[in-house]
Amino acid sequence: QVQLQESGPGLVKPSGTLSLTCAVSGGSISSNNWWSWVRQPPGKGLEWIGEIYHSGSTKYKPSLKSRVTMSVDKSKNQFSLKLSSVTAADTAVYYCATSRDYVWGSWGQGALVTVSS
Amino acid sequence: QTVVTQEPSLTVSPGGTVTLTCASSTGAVTSGYYPNWFQQNPGQAPRALIYSTSNKHSWTPARFSGSLLGGKAALTLSGVQPEDEAEYYCLLYYGSAWVFGGGTKLTVL
Numbered sequence: 028q029v030q031l032q033e034s035g036p037g038l039v040k041p042s043g044t045l046s047l048t049c050a051v052s053g054g055s056i057s058s059n060n061w062w063s064w065v066r067q068p069p070g071k072g073l074e075w076i077g078e079i080y081h082s083g084s085t086k087y088k089p090s091l092k093s094r095v096t097m098s099v100d101k102s103k104n105q106f107s108l109k110l111s112s113v114t115a116a117d118t119a120v121y122y123c124a125t126s127r128d129y130v131w132g133s134w135g136q137g138a139l140v141t142v143s144s
Numbered sequence: 145q146t147v148v149t150q151e152p153s154l155t156v157s158p159g160g161t162v163t164l165t166c167a168s169s170t171g172a173v174t175s176g177y178y179p180n181w182f183q184q185n186p187g188q189a190p191r192a193l194i195y196s197t198s199n200k201h202s203w204t205p206a207r208f209s210g211s212l213l214g215g216k217a218a219l220t221l222s223g224v225q226p227e228d229e230a231e232y233y234c235l236l237y238y239g240s241a242w243v244f245g246g247g248t249k250l251t252v253l
Contacts, residue, residue, distance in 0.1 A: 063242075065190075073182075073190065073233050073244040086240050090145070122189055129178035129237055130195040137189050 029054035031123045031135035039117075039142050045110040049123030049135055056099060057081040060127045062106045064097065066119040067137075074119075078126070079106055113142045146170060148236055150245035155253050156224050164248045165216040166234030172215035177236040179217035181210055184231045184247075193232075194219060226252050 035047035049062070056062065063078040077087035079097040087095045096109040110117060120137040147169040156162040166179060173179060181194040192201055194210035197217065207223045217234055229252040234245040 065244075072247045073184075073235075075235070075242040075244055078242075088241055124190075129180075130199075131180045131182070131192050131235065132201070134189040134191070 033138035148245040
């Protein structure tokens with residue numbers, strides 16, 4: 028199983044851009060996997076944000092599509108999330124995860140991102 | 145907007161059996177929604193339990209099983225253990241997006 032590890036700033040100012048990276052180990056980001064981002068506001072449920080394939084093909088949650096950008100860096104075996112124009116409602120634990128043939132498997136441990144001035 | 149609905153909370157006695165369900169606002173859940181189920185303990189990342197309706201991962205305890213029941217995806221726990229107390233989430237695929245259910249808080253009491 029691949030291992031995933033999120034990293035990035037834990038504090039982002041309102042109206043700013045949230046940026047996170049997920050490092051992939053134990054496997055190649057160029058494998059036949061989709062690479063996802065999921066978030067969980069404090070005390071609430073899970074929300075799928077979107078996913079990316081190593082080719083750069085993406086699928087985003089419709090309500091977040093205008094603010095989300097995902098990318099893949101094959102040289103570093105990692106993928107990234109950018110969420111623009113953040114508000115307090117974007118405060119959450121952000122997880123990266125992976126799926127293959129509609130089978131979800133590994134998850135990162137999660138990274139708390141707080142939106143506050 | 146597509147909504148996936150789960151029971152907010154359920155309680156089961158140790159050794160008992162409980163079924164959690166996952167309904168779609170678009171109609172009956174079928175295998176084509178590739179239902180996945182996850183367990184989440186407080187402060188931890190979710191852990192995958194079931195994929196494609198009824199298939200178990202190598203680490204999934206035998207007492208967990210998945211199925212389709214009455215137009216919904218279902219997760220059944222048989223012989224519940226105290227350590228099964230957790231939040232459970234289903235996940236459905238809608239062609240170009242995944243949608244999580246709201247989660248079921250399972251209490252073992």
